[in-house]
Each structure stands twice: as structure tokens, then as C-alpha cells.
Amino acid sequence: MSAIATPARQSTGGISARTVNRIVIYGLLALFALFYLMPLFVMLVTSFKTMDEIQNGNMLALPQAPTFAPWIRAWSEVCSGLTCVGMKGYFxxxxxxxxxxxxxxxxxxxxxxxxxxxxxxxxxxxxxxxxxxxxxxxxxxxxxxxxxxxxxxxxxxxxxxxxxxxxxxxxxxxxxxxxxxxxxxxxxxxxxxxxx
Incomplete structure (x- = not known):
């Protein structure tokens, strides 16, 4: 009885279709996630800028001189309605x-x-x-x-x-x-x- 020799599965060395599909899917998901998170990035970056930087600068640029003054002012001084006691009470x-x-x-x-x-x-x-x-x-x-x-x-x-x-x-x-x-x-x- 002779054994039938089957050729071993050869790897082509190329990228399979499944891998390409995964790369495309994860690439698109990452792109959509960046697009979705862009407003959050702009909000956070802008909150650390001075008013001059906000008015004269690029919206997506990082702050040149980061400051916590807007956060402190919003927490303790910002006006809501007729009272100017900040957001801490509401928070x-x-x-x-x-x-x-x-x-x-x-x-x-x-x-x-x-x-x-x-x-x-x-x-x-x-x-x-x-x-x-x-x-x-x-x-x-x-x-x-x-x-x-x-x-x-x-x-x-x-x-x-x-x-x-x-x-x-x-x-x-x-x-x-x-x-x-x-x-x-x-x-x-x-x-x-x-x-x-």
C-alpha cells in the first residue's frame, strides 16, 4: 500500500485577503474615531489657550502658553443667569x-x-x-x-x-x-x- 503524497500547503508570502480586510476595517474605524473625537480635542485644547490665542490662532493648534485661568474662572466666577458664582455649585x-x-x-x-x-x-x-x-x-x-x-x-x-x-x-x-x-x-x- 503506497501512501499518497500531498503537497504541503505553501505560504505565498503575500498578505491574505482577510488581513487586508482587517487593515481596511480598522483603518476606517480609527479614521471615524478621530473624526468623532475631534470636537473633544478642540474643546480641550481651546480651554487651555488665552483669549488672544483663541481669537487670532488656529483652532487645532496647541496652546503656546497653556493656562488654567479659564478653568479657574469657569469654576468660581462664571455667570449663569443673574448670579456669578461659577459652576462648582451646579457641578x-x-x-x-x-x-x-x-x-x-x-x-x-x-x-x-x-x-x-x-x-x-x-x-x-x-x-x-x-x-x-x-x-x-x-x-x-x-x-x-x-x-x-x-x-x-x-x-x-x-x-x-x-x-x-x-x-x-x-x-x-x-x-x-x-x-x-x-x-x-x-x-x-x-x-x-x-x-x-
Whole structure:
């Protein structure tokens, strides 16, 4: 019995079509990423320039004498409306609202996602479908009802304080915003955790 000799696969030494495709794909992705990140680059570079450099220089040029003065002025002196107290108060208000809203919404979404994944009850698909539907409601259509709810929560906090002496935070605008954003975010986080 003779063995049939098969020629060994020879490497051509050239670049395969798959490699060329990968180079083109990653090259285009890098180009699009640079194009997408260009406004961020311009914003950051411009924030370290003096006003003369901004008015007379090239928008993409690096600052000749980098300065933190615009950052310091924006943080402590910039005017918003009629007050000139800077952005620091608004920044900390945003942190006070975002951090609890994200943590609470994530925890509730994780619990909901776990329950909808592990516990098959009658109507589980309908409940998940309704939560999924909530993800596709445009935020602009929620703004007016949200403003109404925020006003109602403020009035509820005042009534609650008059009756019990406690508000549970419902008279505080930051707590009210956290509550509304938690409710709005539960659909998204449930979707993420159910499919995770």
C-alpha cells in the first residue's frame, strides 16, 4: 500500500485577503474615531489657550502658553443667569443627583433582571415587554409629565411635613430628581441585567 503524497500547503508570502480586510476595517474605524473625537480635542485644547490665542490662532493648534485661568474662572466666577458664582455649585448638584440615581436604578434593575430571568411567572413576558417599551419612549415626551410629577412631589413633601413633621426628602428638588430618574432608568437597567 503506497501512501499518497500531498503537497504541503505553501505560504505565498503575500498578505491574505482577510488581513487586508482587517487593515481596511480598522483603518476606517480609527479614521471615524478621530473624526468623532475631534470636537473633544478642540474643546480641550481651546480651554487651555488665552483669549488672544483663541481669537487670532488656529483652532487645532496647541496652546503656546497653556493656562488654567479659564478653568479657574469657569469654576468660581462664571455667570449663569443673574448670579456669578461659577459652576462648582451646579457641578456638585449634578453629582448629588446622578450618583444616587445611578446606584439605586442599577440595583433595582439588577433585582428586576434577576427575577425576570430566573422566576417564570404568568405574565413575566408581558411585564418585561412593558419595561422594554418604556425604554423606547422619547425623553422629550416625558419632560412635561416629569415637571408635573416634580411639582406634585414638592407639594407632597410640604403636606407630609405638615402632617407628620417628616418629609422623607420629598420637598428637596434633588431628591425629587433622583426619584424621577430612578423610575425612568429602571426599564433600561432591567433590560441590561435580564439580557446579561
Amino acid at each position: 456638585w448638584n449634578s453629582i448629588k443627583m446622578v450618583v444616587p440615581a445611578v446606584i439605586i436604578s442599577t440595583l433595582l434593575g439588577a433585582l428586576n433582571g434577576y427575577v425576570l430571568t430566573k422566576w417564570r411567572f404568568r405574565g413575566a413576558t408581558l411585564v418585561f415587554g412593558l419595561m422594554l417599551f418604556a425604554c423606547f419612549i422619547p425623553f422629550q415626551s416625558v419632560l412635561l409629565p416629569m415637571a408635573t410629577i416634580l411639582g406634585s412631589l414638592g407639594r407632597f413633601g410640604v403636606k407630609l411635613q405638615n402632617v407628620t413633621g417628616l418629609t422623607f426628602g420629598f420637598g428637596n428638588p434633588t431628591v425629587n430628581l433622583v426619584f424621577v430618574h430612578v423610575v425612568y432608568g429602571i426599564g433600561f437597567t432591567t433590560l441590561f441585567f435580564r439580557n446579561y
